Amino acid sequence: MSSAATRGPERRRGLSRDAVENALLRVARPVVIVLLLLIAVVPFWYMVVLSFRPLDAVARDPGALWVPLADITWSTYLSVLRPVAEGGQDFLVFIRNSLVVALGTVVLSLLVAVPGAYAVSRLEFFGRRRISALFLAVYFFPAILLAVPLFVFFTRIGLRGSLVGLLIVYVAQVAAVTIYMLRNYFDTIPVSLEEAAALDGCSRLQVMRRIALPLAMPAIVSNGLFVFMIAWNEFLFALLFLIERRDSWTVSLGLSQLAGSIEVPTTVLMAGSVILTLPIVILFFASERLLVGGLTAGAEKG
Amino acid sequence: MSSLAQGAAGVPAPVAPGARGGRRVRRSSRAREESRTGLLLITPTFVIVVAVVVLPVLWTVSLAFQRVRLLDLRDTGVLGDYTLANLADVLTSPGFLESLRTTLVYSVGGTACAIGIGLVAALALRRPFRGRGAVRAAMLLPYVAPVVAATFVWSTALSPQFGVVNHWGTELLGWDEPIAFLSSRADTFSLLGWEITVPTALLTVIAFEAWRSFPFAFLFLTARLQAVPETLDEAARVDGATPSQRFRHILLPQLLPTIAVLSVLRFIWTYNNFDDIYLLTGGGAGTQVVAVRVFDYLTARGDIGAAAAQALVLAVILAVAVTAYLRLFGRREEVA
Numbered sequence: 001m002s003s004a005a006t007r008g009p010e011r012r013r014g015l016s017r018d019a020v021e022n023a024l025l026r027v028a029r030p031v032v033i034v035l036l037l038l039i040a041v042v043p044f045w046y047m048v049v050l051s052f053r054p055l056d057a058v059a060r061d062p063g064a065l066w067v068p069l070a071d072i073t074w075s076t077y078l079s080v081l082r083p084v085a086e087g088g089q090d091f092l093v094f095i096r097n098s099l100v101v102a103l104g105t106v107v108l109s110l111l112v113a114v115p116g117a118y119a120v121s122r123l124e125f126f127g128r129r130r131i132s133a134l135f136l137a138v139y140f141f142p143a144i145l146l147a148v149p150l151f152v153f154f155t156r157i158g159l160r161g162s163l164v165g166l167l168i169v170y171v172a173q174v175a176a177v178t179i180y181m182l183r184n185y186f187d188t189i190p191v192s193l194e195e196a197a198a199l200d201g202c203s204r205l206q207v208m209r210r211i212a213l214p215l216a217m218p219a220i221v222s223n224g225l226f227v228f229m230i231a232w233n234e235f236l237f238a239l240l241f242l243i244e245r246r247d248s249w250t251v252s253l254g255l256s257q258l259a260g261s262i263e264v265p266t267t268v269l270m271a272g273s274v275i276l277t278l279p280i281v282i283l284f285f286a287s288e289r290l291l292v293g294g295l296t297a298g299a300e301k302g
Numbered sequence: 303m304s305s306l307a308q309g310a311a312g313v314p315a316p317v318a319p320g321a322r323g324g325r326r327v328r329r330s331s332r333a334r335e336e337s338r339t340g341l342l343l344i345t346p347t348f349v350i351v352v353a354v355v356v357l358p359v360l361w362t363v364s365l366a367f368q369r370v371r372l373l374d375l376r377d378t379g380v381l382g383d384y385t386l387a388n389l390a391d392v393l394t395s396p397g398f399l400e401s402l403r404t405t406l407v408y409s410v411g412g413t414a415c416a417i418g419i420g421l422v423a424a425l426a427l428r429r430p431f432r433g434r435g436a437v438r439a440a441m442l443l444p445y446v447a448p449v450v451a452a453t454f455v456w457s458t459a460l461s462p463q464f465g466v467v468n469h470w471g472t473e474l475l476g477w478d479e480p481i482a483f484l485s486s487r488a489d490t491f492s493l494l495g496w497e498i499t500v501p502t503a504l505l506t507v508i509a510f511e512a513w514r515s516f517p518f519a520f521l522f523l524t525a526r527l528q529a530v531p532e533t534l535d536e537a538a539r540v541d542g543a544t545p546s547q548r549f550r551h552i553l554l555p556q557l558l559p560t561i562a563v564l565s566v567l568r569f570i571w572t573y574n575n576f577d578d579i580y581l582l583t584g585g586g587a588g589t590q591v592v593a594v595r596v597f598d599y600l601t602a603r604g605d606i607g608a609a610a611a612q613a614l615v616l617a618v619i620l621a622v623a624v625t626a627y628l629r630l631f632g633r634r635e636e637v638a
Contacts, residue, residue, distance in 0.1 A: 021545045029426050062469040134356075142573075142593065146359065148362050204336070235448075285439060
């Protein structure tokens with residue numbers, strides 16, 4: 001892309017083309033950066049602005065990308081958070097549900113997958129390669145293919161509407177990512193450390209708990225954050241399983257269901273969007289380095 | 303400049319950490335203990351994955367060959383009446399082939415745009431400047447934000463009644479009337495006397511996909527760029543290579559393997575995507591991808607057999623395509 005855009009006319013040979021391209025790049029680079037930044041950020045800015053504007057002000061001037069200080073209103077947030085009985089949208093309940101599901105997924109998936117990742121990285125056992133291939137395949141599976149039987153199954157046993165069913169599905173979905181990320185990290189820890197501990201008389205499980213786990217803590221934390229984000233943001237399975245029970249909706253599901261209705265003003269739902277997005281953004285900026293490192297670990301293999 | 307390209311291609315790729323090998327020989331009792339511990343540690347994950355992923359998938363296959371509706375669900379067992387009728391019906395039903403085509407256009411278009419923008423972003427942010435860290439983090443926002451919030455903001459901003467895009471479009475850009483970005487199947491524009499018809503809603507959902515996943519490409523390309531040895535670039539500069547030549551002959555060959563991997567990953571995910579289109583258009587206005595169609599058959603029509611059959615066709619096509627790709631171009635990096 002940039003090569004085509006910056007290939008200047010070749011009037012004189014050598015130096016001049018270089019100079020032209022460099023001059024073009026000097027202008028183009030900041031322009032491109034600002035443009036991309038705007039593309040990435042403006043929708044979120046728009047979200048925040050709408051959430052603080054009174055509805056009639058939006059109708060009068062839909063183009064405003066800022067809120068005059070005098071106009072700022074918090075009523076949207078109050079109305080989205082209040083219980084239904086008080087004319088609100090019950091988002092406090094949705095937040096609690098989302099938190100329960102997301103935190104539960106993090107804890108359960110780590111409990112299950114940390115030993116698994118260690119085993120796949122360190123221990124020679126029957127079927128090891130096949131099992132990691134299976135987990136990787138899960139990662140690329142069409143969720144909709146799973147949706148059909150799980151929908152049928154949960155309908156049959158009456159687990160539709162239960163957060164527990166959702167939790168189990170999420171753990172199975174993220175187990176693959178977790179094992180893959182953590183395995184890569186365990187691979188980078190020198191075996192010699194563990195061998196030394198083994199010589200000192202530690203059993204395999206002691207070696208794991210005293211040496212490998214503490215060393216892998218950064219990876220485990222970043223993976224936990226990543227899993228939290230996946231579970232908090234998930235939509236399809238929440239839609240399939242929880243839709244009939246309003247009191248077990250997650251924030252994502254609640255927002256999507258209310259967005260279709262005419263009774264709830266857009267500005268109120270924007271406040272809901274901010275509430276849905278804010279935890280993720282805070283989490284992301286707090287842990288960006290860790291997360292990005294964990295995500296791209298192994299990118300260099302490419 | 304071909305010598306430059308050869309030079310770049312001759313540089314060995316960085317070796318993956320944790321390469322195994324060498325420690326094979328071991329006493330057998332220790333090996334047996336290790337094998338037992340390994341199996342023990344992997345079992346919980348294995349059980350969950352089999353129970354919630356593998357068995358359901360097998361069940362989908364079985365359902366695809368049965369006439370099952372949600373209403374008579376209680377009477378059907380695993381050993382129902384197997385029939386090819388679902389598959390036949392689904393393949394010949396109106397709209398299925400079109401939704402397959404839509405799925406392909408959507409995934410190819412979305413993947414290409416996302417990687418293109420990601421590449422531009424990675425190159426633009428390559429040299430350090432003040433505030434680069436913050437800019438980089440901000441650019442990842444679309445990727446980490448919850449999809450429901452992102453689609454809601456987009457559909458509000460694009461709304462013909464009170465959306466900011468149509469407001470500024472009609473005020474500043476001189477649009478004759480607001481554009482129904484998400485509900486118009488096709489629009490005709492005249493450009494320099496040419497009448498061009500574009501599939502508006504489909505282009506909009508592709509743009510959304512590009513916006514949402516370019517950060518992913520950006521992230522991985524940035525990581526790869528950082529591993530390109532600085533000396534290569536300097537040597538080329540000393541030799542008088544211009545920026546575009548340095549990109550073409552030094553950076554691009556280094557980035558190509560990453561771009562290839564990204565293409566496969568993004569294609570798979572976009573192809574399987576349900577959320578974005580369901581939330582943006584509900585599958586209307588020419589944007590019905592197969593995943594959304596499966597969902598409609600499952601919930602609105604309660605036709606489980608047909609839903610399973612379509613999901614199966616979707617998955618089989620993907621599996622064939624990815625296998626063919628890996629056979630042709632893969633084998634370079636070992637996956638498992």
